[in-house]
Amino acid sequence: MSSFPMNERQTVIVHVAVPLPLDAPFSYRVPAPLAPAAAVGRRLLVPFGRRKVTGYVLEVVDDDGRELRDVLEFLDDGPLFTPSELALYRWASSYYLHPLGEVIKAALPAGINVQSRRGRGLEEDELTGGRSVKTERVYRAVAGVPETAPPPGKAWVLLAHLTERGQESAPELRRLFGECSVQLRRLRELGFVEMAEREIYRDPFRMETVGHDCPLVLNGRQTAALVRLRTALDAGRFTPFLLRGVTGSGKTEVYLQAIAHCLEQGRSALVLVPEIALTPQLVSRFRRRFRCGVAVLHSGLSDGERFDEWRRIRRGEAAIVIGARSAIFAPLAELGMIVVDEEHEGSYKQGEGFRYNARDMALVRGKMAGACVVLGTATPQVTTWHAVAGGKLECLDLPERVNGLPLPSAEIIDVRGARGSILHARLAAEVEENLARGEQTLLFLNRRGFSTWLTCEECGHVLRCPNCQVTLTYHQGRNRHICHYCDYAVPAPSLCPGCGCGRIIHLGLGTEQVEAYVREHFPHARVDRMDRDTTARRGGHARILRKVAERQTDILIGTQMVAKGHDFPGITLVGILSVESTLNIPDYRSAERTFQLVTQLIGRAGRGDDPGRVLIQSLNPDHYALAHAVAGDMDGFYGAELAFRQETGYPPFAHLAALCLSGTAASAVERTSELLAARLRELRRDGGGRVEILGPAPAPLAKLRGRFRRQILLKAADRTTLHRLVRRVRESFQPPAGVRLQVDMDPVDLM
């Protein structure tokens, strides 16, 4: 820290993080005229080799006369982050082993960063041309009558409107009168109207919020949870909770009332949701409940909208932020409470670039801010449950549904030996019966499209993505074969592309095919489908949900999407068509995921006083994840799963890290992974200790989105050892040009 306030003539030195894959900060001299602007959190422009790059001030220190290059310019009006936010960035950078500059860049709203422009001779405007304040044009009628008469026609209508209203914005005029810039320009030239620029916020939620939502009366368990949260908030210390509540147990109301208490204390609140695009109801409920500003941050916003929401938060105009994972960096001051809703969701993890987990960071940020952190879910992660058992988290239970209904009955249908039928006779009969009673059915399959792959019965040719090497999924609606990783698509062939014969067959069931099957077998039913293909357009979710709510849909077919967050109040029968597609994903958490999915789907059933039924078609009817989910036996499942994890050495009994290599040249990635593995073994030998090195596997390289990838998985009993090894390898191993090394700490996705 330097001495403030400083003499204006004095120069200072700033330590700067640049958003590049470099670990060390760089120092620059701030020339005297710029010195007053030097402060932690400021964005600036510095010379970097032959380039100019943006950087972030980490520290301001006294000039010690070292030979340094000069800062070129400070950007923005003031700092973009506070020292306490910097502390969070530093923690993330060191924990996730990712360069600080890139962490800061990821934490700040997209669009404010101006990346380097090549070479010399660049214009000043170019550099400051990043996303900034948005303005709109406002037209105003000029008082007093100019000498000429106003032009007739559209211009006259515009002038009359402006005279009546006093002033109007350009977009509004365009909305009312159509394209009218020519006329406006003419009116300005003639002196009838004048124009001004006005600073505006882009409003990401156009939906008007009507009415006011009042706190609901809580049941006994909700009250107990709320009382506990209030006590913790009053204590003003970091306190982490698991709020475990079955679907429909009223978790949201507990959040709302706890947050109300937090706001009364003058503190702010952050609510993380797995995918905000899917939860507009939640946002509107918050907006109706709280009159203070509610800001929204998620990837669906344009850069400009996001920047505006970020500025509102920074200026203290919004005390509540609802957002997806990146909102963990929302610039809220005086943070009192962080809610992580559906904490078990995998989407809290960022899987590319700066690989962080917002659910984990919520605990860290909460600790730094002295806030309460509430992890809410019906089906906690196994690791979360283990933390509860170890006394690290306090568990608040909401075991009852608000409506008092018992949970639906669930049953497994053994489909072994009944290959080929999409709906087992048993399930088909139940659907028929449910239709006859005028009740609604949900059929779940975790795979969109018509069929997963196309093959030739003559030559065995299979259609694959040239970028990703995965099979192309056939989409009947578009009559194309599409890659689900990179969206590569080819028109559906009628003859085998390998041998030209006509004997091509579709294998692997998808929701489109289920829909076709259901329409054929239940011709009188009103059928709808909800997956990424039918909800791609804006408002797609709402349309399907409304039809279900208004009982215009008898049978809804859906993917993952239907299990997450949405309420389907009328569904009395749920059919899970092939639980194997989740159970057999090559990931050590597949059993956990299956248990969570089935439990969540069971929670979706029931209407009025009918608790509903759930039928699960399975080839593994005795699997423990299914058995415990069907029995509603949480403790049984967690017990079994923890035993399995302990036996196999997976979290929470071991820590994992993956070193991910990627590049466009297969041979370079291959060679680098061998070198990296050798270096790892070397490091482990001299003092690394008990870290298990898995890989590189002698398998073909995985190829995704045109990049070849390989990862080396590391397992260790304690995190410190693992961290030390990864840190050392990253310091001493420079991947060759064209290959990128990224670290993925702890919650690892196996490929």
Added chain:
DNA sequence: AGCCTTCACGCC
């Protein structure tokens, strides 16, 4: 020779 691609290096 001239020109192009490949690769190790360093950036305050």
Added chain:
DNA sequence: GCGTGAAGGCTA
């Protein structure tokens, strides 16, 4: 990440 400059290879 990206610009640099040295090294090797191909055409004339």
